[in-house]
Amino acid sequence: MNPLLAIGAVDPWIAFFSLSTVLVTVAMGFWSAGKSKSAGDFFVAGRSVSVGWNASAISGEYLSAASFMGVAGMVMTSGYDALWYPVCYACGYLFLLLFIAGPLRRFGAYTIPDFAEGRYDSPLFRKIAVCFVLFIGFFYTMPQMKGAGTTLAYIFPGLPYWAGVVVVGAVITLNVSLGGMKGITLVQAFQYWLKMFAIAVPIFVLAAVVGHYHQHLGANRAAGESAAPETAKRLTLPAKAPSDEQWIAPFGKLTTKAVDASVAAAKDPAAKAELEASRKPYSLLYTYSLIIALVCGTAGLPHILVRFYTNPDGVAAKRTTMWVMILIGVFYVFPPVYGVIGRSLAPHLYDAVGAKGTDKIVLELPTLLAGEGHPLLGSILSGITCAGAFAAFMSTFSGLLVSMTGALAHDIYGRILRPSSTPEERLRAFKWCAVLIGTVSIGLGMQVEALEINFMVGQAFAIAAASYFPLLFMSVWWRGMTMPGAAAGMLGGGVAALAAITLTSISDVAAAGAKKLTDATALAAYWTDHPMGATLRDLWLAHPLARILCEQPAIWAVPLSIFLMITVSKATAARVPGDIRMKMLVLHAPESLGLKQEYIKEHEGLPH
């Protein structure tokens, strides 16, 4: 389609709200960057910010495109099973609070590389940790970019998916490379409230017009019920949509997909019956593995920890944490409501995949008010949800870009490549690194159109859960950990989880390509051209359990990582840092005893 024609067809309200969000974000970024002058202003700004602003900023960075759009889409597609995502995103924070946050804050470590070097006195381990920060960052960036592509393609119909990725990626990259990491707190705090407003207000208006949460949920007939307990306006579900009883009950499509495919492919009736019997136990296993990945993964996402302690006062920090949990929890009640009402009123989305499918339900649902006789209200509310979506992927992507650029510019360039560089050179390096990482992110984002946002985020969480969570947890609570043990566990667990996930992605991408072909000979030729995909497909069909364990590796990868840490540390026990008792005291003793200052003084005396 002619792009000019497409722009002519754009709803003015949607364009207005979206554009305003982008402009306000860029303007606030420049404004706060101009207010702070020195490189150290970032953390000092954190100190002068009140609990409310700080908690909003942390929540603003945390609520990504996956939270804003992905959760609703996933609930619409998979029903009950997808509810684990919002719940575990919020609950992971509790684990962070219980086991990791307090000690890390006392240690004064703001990033995982800082902590890695401080805890083990090892610059080498710092380098390993930096590489892993970059790696997980990219993994988490891809779904944000996809959110950008989806939203822009929705707002400007006819605009290709990649255009949105390029435009948003370029805007944020420009913002970060010009404004840097200073004063991002206010921008992200603003974006939290924008997201909260954008998810809550439209759904209240919608519910008042088309029926409430419980009515739409109750209109789905569960297994064993003769009729649905509530009535609500519903459109006919297409053949691709899951049935009511599958959708509303646990152990539905999401967790039984692998077994279902095997059952459909099995020819021998005995084998079929055996597979049928394993469906429910396997789906319970899938659920547990998903829970472990999400809860432990939240506690291990590097950019969350960076943001966590912008407030160095102990009492205020704890109050901030409490508020973050409340702000995030309240937010996560809403996205599933979009999924539930969307199932009733926008079932046509089931027929498309990814960007054109259920992932855009949050943006599409408010426009249905036009059909109810409120076209203006529908446009305005849809504009508001679009603005919220922009805020979601912009705040998370800027946070990720800043933390990855920091890792590249300060740790790799500043410490490894050019330790003698001047501050001006490092500042210039920061800008170039931002451009480099932004470009790579855009390139990666263009490759992932067919994948579901929430699914990709789940994978990033699984890798973080199997690498950083064990690292932080064990380093804080077990003084016998050594650097080789920590590295072996982190890399072993992380790489194993990554390998498993890569296998599922290879077969999924191959299968997505095969879906487009209908001709039998062309299909056979396609699979001959993709031997890896064909082998994996046959493997999954024969062993659905293998598929589940590869798709959700946390249940074995997290214990594997901890096991490696313990055995390797025991074998290298001689390498436990000499001042481990002092390190443990700094990690665990109340700050009012002033041990941190004592520790710093001792370390300043040491030659480097």
Add this chain to the structure above:
Amino acid sequence: MSTPTSPADHVHSEAFLARLMRDQLRLSIACALTFAVVLLALPLLNYFQPELMATRVGGFTLTWLILGVLFFPLVWAIAWVFIRRSMRLEEQEAAAAKEVSR
């Protein structure tokens, strides 16, 4: 237990660190267990008591109501208890360390 000769010695003693870590870990694990019991029991209830969990409350099934709505206040309650207790624990530890120094 050895009698500390100065406050610094007491703070740096093995016994102080061990007690510190034990008390804090005990509090964290107690809170984590409360949470984990609920979190891990829910799939089991869904598995073994599907009829009970499918009971309708309003339009919600019981399990949907628990997971989609009631879970969040539970997490807040646990976090609130943890923060209060851990702040009190820190005060006690700091007071104990200063007590010895007197």
